[in-house]
Amino acid sequence: MKTGLAFAILLLAALPAQAEMERAYIGTFTPSPGRGPTTGSQGEGIYLTELDTITGKLRAPRLVAQTLSPSWLAIDRKRSLLYATNESGAGGISAFRIDKASGDLAPIGQVALPSPTHLALSPDGGWLVASSYGDPVSLVKLEPDGTPGAVVQTIRIEGTARQSQVTEPVGNRWVTNAGKASRMHGAFFHPDGRHVVLTEYGLDILIVYALENGQLREVARNPQMAGAAPRHALWNATGALTQRQHISALPPGYTGTAAAAEILLSKDGRNLYVSNRFHDSIAHFRVGAHGLLTYVNDTVTGTNMVRLLQFDPSGRYLLAGGQNNDTIASFRLGADGAPQPLNLYAAAPSPVTLVFVGD
Numbered sequence: 001m002k003t004g005l006a007f008a009i010l011l012l013a014a015l016p017a018q019a020e021m022e023r024a025y026i027g028t029f030t031p032s033p034g035r036g037p038t039t040g041s042q043g044e045g046i047y048l049t050e051l052d053t054i055t056g057k058l059r060a061p062r063l064v065a066q067t068l069s070p071s072w073l074a075i076d077r078k079r080s081l082l083y084a085t086n087e088s089g090a091g092g093i094s095a096f097r098i099d100k101a102s103g104d105l106a107p108i109g110q111v112a113l114p115s116p117t118h119l120a121l122s123p124d125g126g127w128l129v130a131s132s133y134g135d136p137v138s139l140v141k142l143e144p145d146g147t148p149g150a151v152v153q154t155i156r157i158e159g160t161a162r163q164s165q166v167t168e169p170v171g172n173r174w175v176t177n178a179g180k181a182s183r184m185h186g187a188f189f190h191p192d193g194r195h196v197v198l199t200e201y202g203l204d205i206l207i208v209y210a211l212e213n214g215q216l217r218e219v220a221r222n223p224q225m226a227g228a229a230p231r232h233a234l235w236n237a238t239g240a241l242t243q244r245q246h247i248s249a250l251p252p253g254y255t256g257t258a259a260a261a262e263i264l265l266s267k268d269g270r271n272l273y274v275s276n277r278f279h280d281s282i283a284h285f286r287v288g289a290h291g292l293l294t295y296v297n298d299t300v301t302g303t304n305m306v307r308l309l310q311f312d313p314s315g316r317y318l319l320a321g322g323q324n325n326d327t328i329a330s331f332r333l334g335a336d337g338a339p340q341p342l343n344l345y346a347a348a349p350s351p352v353t354l355v356f357v358g359d
Contacts, residue, residue, distance in 0.1 A: 021050040022312055023103055026061055027070040027084060027353035029323065040305065040324045042349035046070050046084060046096075048103045049346065051356075056317045056330040058346035065105040067094055072118045073355045076125050081108075081146040082355075083128065085116040093119055093130055093140065093148055098357065109147035113138055118186040118232075122193050127211065129187040129196055137184050137198060139216055153215055157184060157200055157207070185231045195219075199230040206230055232263050247293050249274040249283035262309035264318075271337030275301075275309040275320060282309065282320055282331070282339050299339045301329050308351050313358040321351035328354070 028043025045068075047061035068091060070084035075098075082096045082105060092112040096105035116130040116138075128140040128148065136154040143149045185201040196216065198207045204224045209216040222243055224230055249260055258279040265272050265287070272293060274283040281298040288294060303322025310319050318331040318339050328346045331339040 020053045021059075022053055022314075023048065023050050023357045024058075024310075025049075025064070025073055025075075025082060025105075025355050025357070026308075026321075026328070026348050026351050027073045028348070029071060029087075029350040029352055030067075030069045033068070033088065033090070040350055041069075042326055043069075043351075044349070046073070046082075046105060047348060049348070051312055051317065051319075051330075053312070053314065053316075055344070056332055056342045057344045058319070058328055058330065058348075060346065061348050064103065065094075065096055065107070067107075070094070071352050072116075073353050074119055074121050075355050075357060076121060076146060077123070078125075079357055083119055083121065083148075085119050085130065086110075087115055087117055089115055091115050093128065095146060095148055103357075108145070109143075111140055111148035111151060113151070120187040120189050120196065122189055122211065123191060124193050129189075129216075131184045131187050131198065133185060133201070135184075137187060137216075139214075141214070155209075155216060157198075157203060186233065188233050188235065190235050197233055197235070199233050201229045201231055204228050204230070206233065231260065234263060234265055244290060245292055247285070247295060249276055249285075249295075249298075250279060250281075251298050254279070261307040264309055264311060266311070266333075266337060267315045271333075273309060273318065273339070275306045277305050277307060280304060280306045280322070282306070282318070284338060286337070296338070299331070299341070302341070302343075302345065303327050303329050308354050310354045310356070313356050319354060321348065321354065323350050323352055326350060 026047040029041040030043045031037045031041050046065040048064045049061040050059045069087040071087040072085040074083045084094045086092050092110050094110045095108050097108050113130050114132050114135040117133045118131040120129045130138045136156040138151050139153040141149040141152050186199045187196050189196045196209050206222040208220040210219050259277045261275045261277050263274050270287050272285040280301050283298050284296040285293040301320040304325035305323040306320050307323050308321030321328040326349050328348050330342045330344040334340050
């Protein structure tokens with residue numbers, strides 16, 4: 001009897017660990033209305049995939065919502081609703097209810113907006129701020145069931161860029177646009193829900209607004225260096241908005257074309273990551289005292305036009321998506337925060353954003 005018990009214990013110990021699958025949605029660029037697919041716009045809408053938490057491998061995605069260029073996705077705190085930008089001239093914000101059993105999406109509402117590039121949900125789930133590249137920022141009231149309601153405020157930033165040297169896409173090329181006007185790119189709520197910072201890509205400024213009585217009120221502007229073109233942002237633990245440092249996300253001596261896309265901060269606040277388009281790399285920084293950054297290195301992604309960058313809910317894996325070669329690469333994060341390539345690539349058409357349901 002004792003021998004049999006020992007054998008059973010050894011047998012169970014030899015069994016492989018059971019993978020826990022983490023469900024995620026992928027947003028893609030789709031062809032412009034009336035046109036066929038082109039490089040970088042091969043998608044059909046929103047796709048569902050799962051990450052194997054043992055291996056870091058993504059399952060083949062399946063289409064769950066056919067919708068126009070869902071280039072940014074956000075999930076509410078109850079993990080029951082998904083919101084997507086429709087980045088097109090006749091676009092808007094689309095809302096979907098998540099079927100928790102299957103992961104399928106059911107449309108529940110839409111608000112028309114001109115080509116929104118980004119959306120932010122307030123922490124209390126009552127408001128949505130949509131940024132439209134070259135058009136106003138819109139404050140949208142969400143109904144009690146989460147459907148988009150009325151646009152209660154629009155904000156247009158007036159001005160001409162300061163000797164900007166930012167490159168912008170023209171067809172398959174990126175060209176310098178030295179005299180451009182407003183190009184609002186993103187909005188990012190402070191965790192307290194009372195403040196939001198807007199990234200003004202065209203005018204090289206960060207603008208802080210207070211959300212008071214259902215309206216956004218400007219409270220501060222933070223000019224950036226000419227040509228900085230702020231795209232995305234995140235709040236540090238203190239919520240302070242004071243510029244302390246300017247640092248490159250590229251290797252020393254690099255002089256080629258590059259354009260940063262996404263920025264992520266690890267859960268412990270010690271490591272920061274940036275995706276570099278054209279250079280197709282992930283820049284890794286250590287976060288020190290007062291939030292100051294130390295450049296560590298750049299890790300090649302093996303993708304083309306890396307835009308998407310996302311942690312899995314555990315913070316052990318980092319995913320990077322290549323818009324132009326239809327792949328998402330998996331990396332394991334080492335104890336020192338360094339992205340370690342797993343040489344795992346999932347096929348996904350023109351992936352540009354990804355959110356985990358379990359975040």
